[in-house]
Amino acid sequence: MSREDRRPYSPAQVETRWQEEWERRGTNLFSHEQLEAPHDPYYNLMMFPYPSAEGLHVGNIYAFTGADVHGRYRRLRGHTVFEPMGFDAFGIHSENFALKVGTHPMDLIPGNVANFTRQLRRIGGMFDWNHTVDTTQPDYYRWTQWIFLQLFKAGLAERKEAPVNWCPSCLTVLANEQVIGGLCERCDTPVEQRRIAQWFFQITKYAQRLLDNLDDLDWSDTTRKAQRNWIGRSLGARIRFPVLSETAGQGGSGAGTTDEERSLAVEVFTTRPDTLAGATYMVLAPEHPLVDAVTTPEQRDSVDRYRSQVGTMDLVARKKTDKAKTGVFTGGHCRNLLTGEKIPIWIADYVLMEYGTGAIMAVPGHDERDFEFAREFGLPIRRVVAGPDHSADTPLEEAYTGAGRIVNSGTFDGLDWEAAIPAVVEWLEGQSVAAGKSAGEGHVNFRLRDWCISRQRYWGPPIPIVYCDDCGPVAVPEDELPVILPRVDDFKPDDSGVSPLARVEEWYRTTCPECGGPGRRETDVSDTFLDSAWYFLRYPSAQRDDVAFHPETTRTWLPVHCYIGGNEHAVLHLLYSRFITMALHDLGHLDFEEPFTRFRAHGHITREGAKMSKSKGNVVVPDPIIEEFGADAFRIYLMFLGPYQEGGDYRDAAIQGPYSFLSRIWDSVLPVEDLRNDPLEPEVERKLHQTIRQVTEQVDQLQYNTAIAALMEYLNMLRTGGRTAGRSEVEPLVVMLAPFAPHMAEELWEALGHSESIFQVENWPAFDPEKARESSVELAIQVNGKLRGTVEVEAGSPEEVVLALARNEENVARYLEGATLRRVIFVKDRLLNFVVTA
């Protein structure tokens, strides 16, 4: 064919054509047969987006492209790959936006979803649009409600009044996880504490298992570490300190002991029971239930004043670690069972009600916070641990938190602190305090809190519960699901502490499913995190309306083989998903307890080193870029930017490289009549197999940037000096390109004479180590570790051969002359190093 027949690379044309073609052929869509009887199934999952009004942003595209590259690669390796996409459209984010623009979310979401879908098709992901989910659709949230009911019936969902985080701006309760540094994650308003009856999932019952299973997951260490930290397991002891009666010194009877022990004890959690003798005072959280009981009449006023002061303080102020310690004496005392001493009970806001028992034994000698507090209020500080340079009475200028031996602790003196822990615990177990309880026992404490899932908002799935005066909270029967979220024009939250649904009487008024009497629906909706905690179970069964997830289909496809998403969800979303999966497993609905076999977090794209944000005006708008350079070039550019799992910095001009890379491939393959048909030259064949090896390994490991570099290198070789490429040189290149640039790969594949889609068959080129082997290698010749020359030898040459050649190198000889040879280090095919002294 002549030059005039060359058509220039036109991404728009190629990409439009193949997107239509894929749709027409249903290449990405799963038929029922494929879903039921896949060949080597591979569930390739990525975190579904919240469909914002702005459309896909570069971060989304980066995440999805990286996942799609992996999925397409798996497809070329012969797997049946299931790659679904959906929309996480419930939640405060959508609702707040709807409020802002004054449009009902039910009217807003479909447009956003349509726009996202259009953009997602445009970037060439092989998403299965037959199995998509939208969390706001009744056929989805029906099953979200069903899951709630399963947990409710199993006793894992409970309603309790609890101090909750209240955002005075969003006018809603927030989960602990939605409070970032004391501020609402959505609007940065300081969060307040309120006591409201809430629905909780008892995730804490699963804390230990959620922790233990982490060891066996193929997840990155950082993600697992983040989960471990969030679960926050601490090993220690619970210790009960008897509260003393304060009739002491009141005169009167004069008989009996002055400090009568009451049938009351303050229970604390500590990780350092070995320092028990150093507990010179107690501290309760200001909201601790025992405060009233231990406060003496004289201290009543100051205690009340302090508590109300703390109560009105917002969480930011409250949780500041560097602020001065405050607190007040209750007038009450405990007995330190080990020392027998009477020690004062204080309240202070540095002790948090949410952690442990909400009370501590203060050991100022060996805890920095207690030390600071003791200094502030003149409380006694005692050394009970002595480091190597200390004696039992070396004064403490600051808290000593290091290792050492126990001192000033009676029978425990002399023990190493670690050995003292079990010794003290054992001793405590033998002592008894009020009401016949032992004085303490070993205890594991978790930082993890129960998951508060109710929201006093409109835009979420109604919690399927009916309250009845006679029967209490009753589950809505499963065959009455879904409890439809009614269309309410006034969905603005208010300060009442209840959902806008509580204003819709005709909706909440109902009958009790149990007794038929008057009932009232729960008006709270559930947390968005519940929607996303099970969507991966729904995808394969998305077309079924009889079950949440079909047992057979689920067995075939789950657990998810590979899950890719952002690190911002490395804790909450993943933890909740694991919990829901584990609970459903225990209830007999699933035969696995971990949902995601492999998880990888992608990095984030910055621009000029900064996070992209509308306020900074540095947001990359994808559509015009795709228009100009094509989705294929954009995909390659994003994947080439830096290591996928670390992210990278976006530079506008740099897309030029990937674009010309694609154009050059195009020109090398087309027109195919010009391709040479002779057998591979050995040099090219070697490079080809080295490239296959590298690209295979690296795409598998999500190391896309270097895999693309390898393809570029190979192409450069094919085109050196304006050389014409051969058919057998370019075919494997086109296949390896396919995960990154699927449209162009299809087009070229077809031009090469294939009638089936490139993704239809197991096409990935086979690697032959024999063919990748270099015949000759260049060895580095060093003298004392410094490079002084190189020699070219046959691969695998022995030391003698290299040594002889190396000595003859002029520059090497210069350094060896007059020096004494001490040693020769020889690394086959790499280097030879002469170690000499002058």
Add this chain to the structure above:
RNA sequence: GCCGGGGUGGCGAAACGGUAGACGCAGGGGACUUAAAAUCCCCCGGGCGCAAGCCCAUGCGGGUUCGAUUCCCGCCCCCGGCACCA
């Protein structure tokens, strides 16, 4: 403060403990062209030198090693997360 991840040319970045800077962007020079684009070839960390070559250089300071961007110890800085968690 604690837990992660980083710090390498003008820029994005590569380097099983083994020739630091692959691949790409930007820049410079050349070939082809009436011209431009595209393409192809060459140069491109710093200093010294006509050259051969030499010295310096992967945040800083030590250490291990024949040899360290890589391993160890101690710091500094940037990014992300958690944070009075007892």
